[in-house]
Amino acid sequence: MARVMIEGYPHRLGGHCGSASLRDLIGWAGLGWDGPPGEALVFGLAGGLSFHWMSIPEVSPLLYLGGRGGDMELDLCGRLGVAVERRQTEDPAEGWAWVTRELDAGRPVMVWAEILQLPYLRVRLSNTRHALVIVGYDTEAGVAYVADNDREEIQEVPLDALAKARDSDGFPGRNRHATYPMRFPDSLPELLPAAREAAAGSAARLRGDDDLSGLLPENISDAHGLEGISRFTTGLADWPRDLAPDDLSRLYRSLAVYIEKAGTGGALFRRLQSGFCRDVAALTGDPSFGEAAHAYAACAETWSALASAVTAPNPDHATIARTAAALPALEEQALETLAAAGGQP
Incomplete structure (x- = not known):
């Protein structure tokens, strides 16, 4: 297909990439408790609160402070009955095929991307595990459309820039085209x-x-x-x-x-x-x-x-x-x- 777009995707600004992306996806699936959940409720339900203080020679200054667990996105899905897997590959064609297969079927898909490679962000720190949701693509224009917690509007990203962002060896490690296809249940647990x-x-x-x-x-x-x-x-x-x-x-x-x-x-x-x-x-x-x-x-x-x-x-x-x-x-x-x-x- 030349152009595919998930129309009406319920994207909003957020404070954290993973919980905001999952909040939007749950809202897109029409699920929640007395309405769609907010970002804070999604974050807490992932059981992801933590603390890490790391000394990292490659980072200047030699400091990294973290407050979340590493697999909270998978943990949330498991807790809420959302079928999910994290797929990773060295092959960019395979990684992109995972994305287009979901979008062609009418499903938005969450991925990891290196923030330094995303042209709409202006950051100095590396993060290869920045979660965003791809909601469309246009092969003739050579762009993808992404929902990012840091931007209110859907962003247009060149496909080559997105491919680099999805296969970066920055901090904390190579993301290898990480893709999270999800299948949502009819209702959420109590x-x-x-x-x-x-x-x-x-x-x-x-x-x-x-x-x-x-x-x-x-x-x-x-x-x-x-x-x-x-x-x-x-x-x-x-x-x-x-x-x-x-x-x-x-x-x-x-x-x-x-x-x-x-x-x-x-x-x-x-x-x-x-x-x-x-x-x-x-x-x-x-x-x-x-x-x-x-x-x-x-x-x-x-x-x-x-x-x-x-x-x-x-x-x-x-x-x-x-x-x-x-x-x-x-x-x-x-x-x-x-x-x-x-x-x-």
Whole structure:
């Protein structure tokens, strides 16, 4: 076919690529609970809340901060009864055929793309696992049409640029034309049991079950979970002593980006997690999720305060250290409320 387009695709801006893409796809499928779910509800139902602090020699400055688990998109689909597989290939023709087969059948399809190769984005950090949804293509014009959480309108992308973006060896690894064909059920499972299962999954991640050390190159160290938060915040207090002023300034700027702007939904995903708990409480009347919503709102406020402190015109190191030092206790308290909402002791 020369031109194929999924008309009326319900795309909206979002704070995080994966949960926003899945939100739109669930809305396209006509599913939800008392209406289509919002991004926060989708994020939380994936059970993806986490914490990772990595030292990466190839990244300058040598810092990567993450707040989500690696396979939350697959986890969400499994929890909601959406049939999905992640296909990857070294063959660009095969990878593109997976996409056109879905679109020709009238189905939008989620893929991974390297943000540095997407012409409508202006970014400096590499991310080969940026999720977006392809909603059409035109072979005569040589373009594809994509829905990206970072842009309100559907974007037109040259096919050659999209192919490069789908086979990049940037950070955190080669994406190999990753494609997620999905088949949606007629209805979604009951919300409260699914939310409890997701809350328990996130609590387990933060208690230490999200160890990526065996999956990472040997030159990359990873501190994760509550222990990772404690190690990170303690180490941050020593930066002014250990780093030259220019290096410290670069680290501070990077830290703020990772907390607020690097597709985290704000406050290192804690704002999305608070919204998830709030939505579940509102839709089900479960008070334990209401308590968790308040606890993660406090975490979100403190992470955002840290981002503001490190990007102040003249950063006050005592204020930065004090703000960071409050995070481990807040995160531990929030984890306890999340575990309780998930039915865990």
